[in-house]
Amino acid sequence: MLGGIQIGVLAACVVLFVPMGMAGYHLSRNRMLFFGGALFITLAVGVHLTPYFPSVSDFVSSVKSVVVYDNREDSCINLVNEVVWDVKPRIISSKGDGTVDYDKIWDWSRNGKAKGCDFAKLGRGDVKDLLNGSWIVVAGDSQARLTVQSLLSLILDEKRMAMIMGDLYKKHSDYEIVVDEIGMKLDFVWAPYVVNLTSMMMGFKKNKTYPDVLVMGAGLWHMLHVNNASDYDVALENLRSSVVSLLPFSSELDMDGPVTGSVSVRSPHLFWLGMPILINGMLNTEEKREKMNDEMWHAYDSVLHNSRLLRRYGGPLLLLDIQSLSWNCGPRCTVDGMHYDGAVYEAAVHILLNALLIESHQKLGSS
Structure with a gap:
């Protein structure tokens, strides 16, 4: 489960980047550059903050350790x-x-x-x-x-x-x-x-x-x-x-x-x-x-x-x-x-x- 800090960070990202995205959608120039920059910033923030949030780190580590049997129906x-x-x-x-x-x-x-x-x-x-x-x-x-x-x-x-x-x-x-x-x-x-x-x-x-x-x-x-x-x-x-x-x-x-x-x-x-x-x-x-x-x-x-x-x-x-x-x-x-x-x-x-x-x-x- 995500803790309060993680939820706060997620909410902050939504508050910050959703309006930017809505504004960027109406820009006539540099639209791709704008969205590329926003995505880069989001990923960078996520990568740097993850080590400080134990539950997120534990979740990532657990994904690495899980043994996954191939259950895809088309396999x-x-x-x-x-x-x-x-x-x-x-x-x-x-x-x-x-x-x-x-x-x-x-x-x-x-x-x-x-x-x-x-x-x-x-x-x-x-x-x-x-x-x-x-x-x-x-x-x-x-x-x-x-x-x-x-x-x-x-x-x-x-x-x-x-x-x-x-x-x-x-x-x-x-x-x-x-x-x-x-x-x-x-x-x-x-x-x-x-x-x-x-x-x-x-x-x-x-x-x-x-x-x-x-x-x-x-x-x-x-x-x-x-x-x-x-x-x-x-x-x-x-x-x-x-x-x-x-x-x-x-x-x-x-x-x-x-x-x-x-x-x-x-x-x-x-x-x-x-x-x-x-x-x-x-x-x-x-x-x-x-x-x-x-x-x-x-x-x-x-x-x-x-x-x-x-x-x-x-x-x-x-x-x-x-x-x-x-x-x-x-x-x-x-x-x-x-x-x-x-x-x-x-x-x-x-x-x-x-x-x-x-x-x-x-x-x-x-x-």
Whole structure:
């Protein structure tokens, strides 16, 4: 708030310069010089008086220290999830029995604001260049594991992918791989509950080692086994506190202070892997159909939006919108109403990569 002295100075400026401006408007000569001089005097007075007014100085300092997430509606980073689908039937049987499959074709919207963002699907060489020398951590449940598979399929050839699939899909287990040719390390952390993600974050902070890219998301297990949106809300708040304590800045995000030790000034690229749309009638157990109903799904989704964890709501994590991807791909893209075809997670990975291009300017892992 401005104090009495500041208001007095502002009033004095108005009293002095508004009449001058009104008079100057009717001058036939040197009008531009007059207004230029008035503006210069106003700025000079403001600059010289500011240090003497603590509240003004504090306000200016606070503006410098505020961490601003890019919330502009026309920003490309906020349009990176604008994906459209074309799901077409494809006959796969030559026996004439009518068996069909579907081609799931996706691309970014070429209409509206997203048209000028030049989003693109990256080839293997581009992905390797972008992720060269990076440490990537993907943490969560089966949705996260499917995302890891899609990411690795963009980097590794089919032979090597076939070799790693057994280890990658060991039930409820972690997985790690080093791609030597590009110096990239990828860790998958089995973390089906938000509390697991919070523990992981605290481990990063304790060890003072942080990945270049961190993708995480959890909610489906909590919905099934805890089935309490209020409890999920508390868990997300704890996670948010642990995330912001990792970042090298503090003021707007209720942090205790800047991170110290071996941490670089550059913060990790942080992503939240959203929950998919659940098609209740396709869920494969009675317990899932009962507990993971539309009402409960929307309650969990609302809690996430209100948690200030996502960047679009003032938080630090950029959403990978599996909800939108799965909804628009539709029921023809899932066999169990929960886990979707590879095309959905492929789209999520390309969204991630394009976001990294925007944020890192292709310098990921190079500093």
